[in-house]
Amino acid sequence: MSDRAGIGETPLAVEHEDRPELRHHFADVEQQRNAASLGMWWFLGTEIMFFGGMFCAYLVYRRWYFPEFAASSRSLDLIVGTLNTAVLICSSLTVAMSIRAAQFGKRQLQVKLLLATIFFGLVFLGVKAYEWDNKYKEHHIPTFHFSARDLIHNKDNRKIFGLDKLQNDPAKLQEREAEIQRRSQIFFSLYFALTGMHAIHMVVGVGIFTVITWMAYKGRFTPEYHTPLEIAGLYWHFVDIVWIYLFPLLYLIDRRPPGP
Amino acid sequence: MSDHSAPSEHIVSGTLYWLVWAILIVATFLTAWIATIDLGPFNTVVALVIATGKASIVALIFMHVKYTHEKMTKPILIGALFWLMLLLILSLTDYSSRYAG
Numbered sequence: 001m002s003d004r005a006g007i008g009e010t011p012l013a014v015e016h017e018d019r020p021e022l023r024h025h026f027a028d029v030e031q032q033r034n035a036a037s038l039g040m041w042w043f044l045g046t047e048i049m050f051f052g053g054m055f056c057a058y059l060v061y062r063r064w065y066f067p068e069f070a071a072s073s074r075s076l077d078l079i080v081g082t083l084n085t086a087v088l089i090c091s092s093l094t095v096a097m098s099i100r101a102a103q104f105g106k107r108q109l110q111v112k113l114l115l116a117t118i119f120f121g122l123v124f125l126g127v128k129a130y131e132w133d134n135k136y137k138e139h140h141i142p143t144f145h146f147s148a149r150d151l152i153h154n155k156d157n158r159k160i161f162g163l164d165k166l167q168n169d170p171a172k173l174q175e176r177e178a179e180i181q182r183r184s185q186i187f188f189s190l191y192f193a194l195t196g197m198h199a200i201h202m203v204v205g206v207g208i209f210t211v212i213t214w215m216a217y218k219g220r221f222t223p224e225y226h227t228p229l230e231i232a233g234l235y236w237h238f239v240d241i242v243w244i245y246l247f248p249l250l251y252l253i254d255r256r257p258p259g260p
Numbered sequence: 261m262s263d264h265s266a267p268s269e270h271i272v273s274g275t276l277y278w279l280v281w282a283i284l285i286v287a288t289f290l291t292a293w294i295a296t297i298d299l300g301p302f303n304t305v306v307a308l309v310i311a312t313g314k315a316s317i318v319a320l321i322f323m324h325v326k327y328t329h330e331k332m333t334k335p336i337l338i339g340a341l342f343w344l345m346l347l348l349i350l351s352l353t354d355y356s357s358r359y360a361g
Contacts (some may be wrong), residue, residue, distance in 0.1 A: 033269075034330040041333050045340035052344045059348065060355045082292040086285055093281040096272070096322045103271050237323045241315045247288075248307035252295040256303065 021225040033227050040231040044238050051242055054197065058190045058249065067160040068183035070254035071151045072191075075138065077131060081251040084127045085243065091120035092240045095233045098216075102226035107219055110229075114213040117236070121206045128199050132192075140188050148184040152177055156258040194246055201239045208232050270327035280321045287314050 019029070026032035062069045098113035139147040151157055158164050161180055166173040212232050215221065221229055291310040295303060320326040325333060 030269075030329075037328070038330055038332055038336070041336045045336050048340040048344050049347075052347050056347055056351050059352055063352070063356050078292060078295075082288060085288045089281060089284045089288065092284075092318060092322055093277060096277050096280075097274065100272065100274060100277065103269065234323055237318050241318050244314045244318070245311050248291055248295070248311050252291065252303075252307050254303070255292075255295040256298040257296070 019225075029224060033230070036227045036231055037234065040234045044234065047238060051194075051197070054190070054194055055245070055249070058194065061186050061190065062249075062253070065183040065186065066253075067157075067162075068148075068151075068180055069187045070160065071154070071157045072140075072184045072187035073251060073253035074156075074255065075140065075151065076191075076251050077134070078251055078255065080127060080131060081247060084124055085247045087120050087124050087127070088240050088243050091117050091124070092237055094120065095236050099226065099230055099233055102216070102221045102229055103223050105223045107216065107221075110216045110221065111213060114209060114216055118206055118209050118213065121202055121209070125199060125202055125206070128195065128202075132195075135188070135192075142185045142189045142192065146181075146185050146188070148177075148181040151184055152180055159258070191250055194250065198239065198242055198246060201242070205232075205236050205239055208235065270324065272321065272324070272327065276321060280317050283317065284314055 022029055022032060026035065094113045094116040098110050098117065101107075101110040101113060135141055136144075138150060139145050152161065152163070161176070163173065163176060166176055209232060212229055215228060287310050291307055294306055294310075297303075299306060319337070325337065328334075
């Protein structure tokens with residue numbers, strides 16, 4: 001009998017009954033937090049490789065088809081793109097500030113900042129939807145009634161496309177126009193793949209933050225324990241960083257005034 | 261990592277967060293404006309330098325890479341960026357020295 005009592009008194013895994021948030025297989029809160037954050041960083045490492053493949057495809061084609069990529073990039077709305085980048089940066093600030101609010105145990109401020117994050121995320125997605133709708137109206141959705149006619153007939157593009165030189169050779173002119181049609185379609189394929197995959201990450205992020213906001217509202221986060229909020233924040237900032245690169249790569253390929 | 265020490269989590273000052281936000285916003289409008297000026301081949305370079313600067317302060321300050329006590333976070337990040345550079349640099353040197361297909 002005394003043996004059994006001995007086993008019961010020194011269990012291998014100690015439940016931390018005074019701290020329900022601390023799982024029994026962690027020695028202390030800091031170890032648990034480090035393990036969770038490390039897991040998210042490993043995941044973000046795989047995400048870097050995931051987006052890296054698409055960025056690589058983009059960079060190769062951009063080098064090969066520069067005139068077509070530059071002209072297609074100019075057809076994107078620069079002002080809308082810049083403002084949307086600013087919206088996403090604001091959402092990153094509100095995430096960082098909400099973690100700070102959790103560190104000080106300010107629950108109401110935390111919930112307000114998280115709601116602001118979701119709001120900015122949804123504004124970004126709404127603006128994205130508006131931009132994609134414009135692409136639809138401009139016949140710039142690949143394979144779907146795609147047409148590069150507006151790029152070909154734009155006066156500023158004719159020189160960089162080398163169309164002026166071909167004016168007296170209708171056969172070659174037609175061949176070049178078909179090539180511009182094909183190559184600009186590759187730009188828009190990459191545009192939709194990259195912004196679409198980024199938008200899917202944003203939708204997932206808004207979903208995660210809806211749950212996190214609910215948890216914050218229920219008072220689940222304390223100055224000692226707010227790991228879910230922290231690692232969700234890491235994900236959100238990463239998605240922000242992806243856009244920080246997408247914005248100059250897609251919108252700013254060549255915005256210089258056309259030469260004489 | 262000691263059992264008895266209180267968890268020491270770095271608290272970043274609110275002022276620094278606002279400063280980072282201001283820098284990011286200014287850099288965003290700056291990069292959009294610089295793109296409209298003809299710098300020859302340096303337009304792309306400047307755009308990527310600004311983007312990398314922005315990404316770095318997001319990672320260091322907002323993502324707490326600068327303050328973390330976790331010893332493996334930085335090696336994971338540097339490792340991931342190393343593989344990314346391997347992919348991008350080797351692919352680009354290959355493809356840009358060939359005929360455009």
